[in-house]
Amino acid sequence: MPLPxxxxxxxxxxxxxxxxxxxxxxPAASTPTAPQPPADAASAVPDEPPTHSLMDAPLxxxxxxxxxxxxxxxxxxxxxxxxxxxxxxxxxxxxxxxxNIAIQARAGDQALxxxxxxxxxxxxxxxxxxxxxxxxxxxxKPAEIAQPLATLLRIAPAPQxxxxxxxxxxxxxxxxxxxxxxxxxxxxxKAQAGPLRPPALYTEAxxxxxxxxxxxxxxxxxxxNQADPDNDxxxxxxxxxxxxxxxxxxxxxxxxxxKPDQPALRxxxxxxxxxxxxxxxxxxxxxxxxxxxxxNPAPWLALGAIELELKHPAAAEAALRExxxxxxxxxxxxxxxxxxxxxxxxxxxxxxxxxxxxxxxFKAAEAALQKVDGAGLDxxxxxxxxxxxxxxxxDARKLLKPAADASDGETRASLLAExxxxxxxxxxxxxxxxxxxxVARFPNDPDLIYEQAMMTEKVGKFDDMETLLRRVIExxxxxxxxxxxxxxxxxxxxxxxxxxxELIEKALKLAPGEPFIVDSLGWVEFRxxxxxxxxxxxxxxxxxRPDAEIAAHLGEVLxxxxxxxxARRIFAEAAQRDPDxxxxxxxxxxxxVKP
Numbered sequence: 211m212p213l214p215x216x217x218x219x220x221x222x223x224x225x226x227x228x229x230x231x232x233x234x235x236x237p238a239a240s241t242p243t244a245p246q247p248p249a250d251a252a253s254a255v256p257d258e259p260p261t262h263s264l265m266d267a268p269l270x271x272x273x274x275x276x277x278x279x280x281x282x283x284x285x286x287x288x289x290x291x292x293x294x295x296x297x298x299x300x301x302x303x304x305x306x307x308x309x310n311i312a313i314q315a316r317a318g319d320q321a322l323x324x325x326x327x328x329x330x331x332x333x334x335x336x337x338x339x340x341x342x343x344x345x346x347x348x349x350x351k352p353a354e355i356a357q358p359l360a361t362l363l364r365i366a367p368a369p370q371x372x373x374x375x376x377x378x379x380x381x382x383x384x385x386x387x388x389x390x391x392x393x394x395x396x397x398x399x400k401a402q403a404g405p406l407r408p409p410a411l412y413t414e415a416x417x418x419x420x421x422x423x424x425x426x427x428x429x430x431x432x433x434x435n436q437a438d439p440d441n442d443x444x445x446x447x448x449x450x451x452x453x454x455x456x457x458x459x460x461x462x463x464x465x466x467x468x469k470p471d472q473p474a475l476r477x478x479x480x481x482x483x484x485x486x487x488x489x490x491x492x493x494x495x496x497x498x499x500x501x502x503x504x505x506n507p508a509p510w511l512a513l514g515a516i517e518l519e520l521k522h523p524a525a526a527e528a529a530l531r532e533x534x535x536x537x538x539x540x541x542x543x544x545x546x547x548x549x550x551x552x553x554x555x556x557x558x559x560x561x562x563x564x565x566x567x568x569x570x571x572f573k574a575a576e577a578a579l580q581k582v583d584g585a586g587l588d589x590x591x592x593x594x595x596x597x598x599x600x601x602x603x604x605d606a607r608k609l610l611k612p613a614a615d616a617s618d619g620e621t622r623a624s625l626l627a628e629x630x631x632x633x634x635x636x637x638x639x640x641x642x643x644x645x646x647x648x649v650a651r652f653p654n655d656p657d658l659i660y661e662q663a664m665m666t667e668k669v670g671k672f673d674d675m676e677t678l679l680r681r682v683i684e685x686x687x688x689x690x691x692x693x694x695x696x697x698x699x700x701x702x703x704x705x706x707x708x709x710x711x712e713l714i715e716k717a718l719k720l721a722p723g724e725p726f727i728v729d730s731l732g733w734v735e736f737r738x739x740x741x742x743x744x745x746x747x748x749x750x751x752x753x754x755r756p757d758a759e760i761a762a763h764l765g766e767v768l769x770x771x772x773x774x775x776x777a778r779r780i781f782a783e784a785a786q787r788d789p790d791x792x793x794x795x796x797x798x799x800x801x802x803v804k805p
Contacts, residue, residue: 289315293324347382350387359395375406391417392414431444444461446478487724489519507551510529511533511557514530530562533558534555575592591610610624610628642666662678679696696713697712725755728748729757752780756784761784765778
């Protein structure tokens with residue numbers, strides 16, 4: 211290794227001193243001395259040649275001019291001068307400097323030019339090729355990326371290659387042409403073999419998802435799972451695909467069957483089931499987690515929340531109290547852990563209040579709320595519900611009014627909370643008034659317009675409801691709730707049934723497997739006279755979410771098929787969970803059934 215300049219000078223000076231000292235006369239014999247080396251010892255040490263810098267005078271001035279031009283606000287001139295210097299010296303640090311100058315000047319074409327010059331000048335540089343690939347991604351030029359990417363994967367050290375492959379979906383995440391990205395990268399990815407095959411499969415699947423080619427992504431996920439049965443990436447892909455490709459779910463359930471001790475996967479699957487509006491199945495997964503990881507409070511709290519949604523207050527309270535025990539156990543931890551436990555306790559007490567309210571024990575509900583610190587909207591809403599259910603509706607509504615200095619987000623949330631309160635109290639006119647006020651404040655908010663449409667239907671203004679729902683679809687064409695609501699409303703009123711079915715099927719394509727949409731499709735099949743298909747769909751919906759309204763539909767279809775005993779059982783279970791459900795009560799009264 212060449213010595214630094216200061217060490218070269220020091221070594222030369224030392225040699226000179228030794229040589230000079232060797233020529234001095236020997237000291238007197240009376241003076242004791244150490245044995246002396248031969249006179250030619252110093253000359254036996256070879257002179258080390260000085261290390262010369264690559265920077266000659268012309269290069270020095272070229273770099274100086276480039277930096278001065280840059281400081282003077284002339285990045286274009288600096289770029290040209292320094293790029294020429296980088297090409298002459300093949301200095302990678304200088305190439306990197308030139309690329310950064312162009313990037314900072316927002317000159318993408320020049321940055322790419324410099325990166326390509328770097329790669330041409332130093333063909334073995336992975337940094338150069340990586341810069342080319344990244345710039346092509348940023349500039350949305352997927353058609354040009356195959357060659358530099360293939361070269362990068364060929365020359366990079368083996369341990370680095372999987373990382374380069376796995377970084378591609380993130381690089382192209384915001385590309386406006388995801389299909390072009392997939393088409394350009396797929397040949398390079400398919401060419402990877404051996405240990406690079408799993409990351410290549412994962413990356414191609416992610417790019418396929420981004421391109422909307424979910425069936426292709428599912429096939430790649432299956433191939434990845436088969437090639438590497440322990441691969442966690444395959445499970446992440448399956449979770450990503452669950453909403454659009456129902457056949458992805460068996461990959462997850464089979465993995466959990468073969469290897470049940472995977473709490474992270476089971477928790478992610480449980481969350482996916484919640485998102486898919488399948489709380490009964492989600493409860494099963496979180497219940498299993500409470501058995502496999504009993505000291506972890508999170509599964510207990512999640513299970514409590516799900517049981518609460520399923521209107522199982524006793525089961526919810528039991529799970530929530532188990533979660534609280536575990537939250538209270540550790541007294542120390544990091545600041546983040548302490549904060550997380552405090553937030554968990556707040557949520558647990560809020561849910562315990564709601565569970566007590568479901569049991570009709572308002573005193574216990576208020577006592578649980580007293581355990582909650584602060585006066586956020588969630589706490590105020592629960593207090594408002596308790597007040598309203600005790601006849602103090604005006605006080606309840608006042609509690610939810612936004613403050614004069616509230617932000618738009620706070621105002622929106624408060625208006626929604628007031629409408630929800632009125633809805634819970636079955637004051638649909640009051641809820642509609644609240645939603646009208648919200649939409650007047652936020653006229654292009656699809657969520658608010660949707661809620662206004664739902665309340666408009668409740669007061670019997672069906673034409674207005676349809677107008678509002680079509681406005682939602684105009685604002686947000688993938689808003690599956692709007693398609694489902696409009697289709698279901700038509701089916702419920704036995705109107706335009708083919709159109710109703712088409713709307714519901716559109717919703718189901720946007721949210722595959724969602725129980726409420728499957729319920730709507732089953733109901734329209736019932737209206738069309740297809741009893742067997744209606745029963746099949748409604749059983750599927752009821753399994754995913756044993757909601758009282760879904761149960762009412764399933765029970766009515768079973769009753770029409772003559773399966774009265776099964777219908778009575780379905781009605782009885784629903785009535786036990788939610789005895790005040792309007793749809794259920796209407797069906798029971800009409801069929802003259804006592805569950």
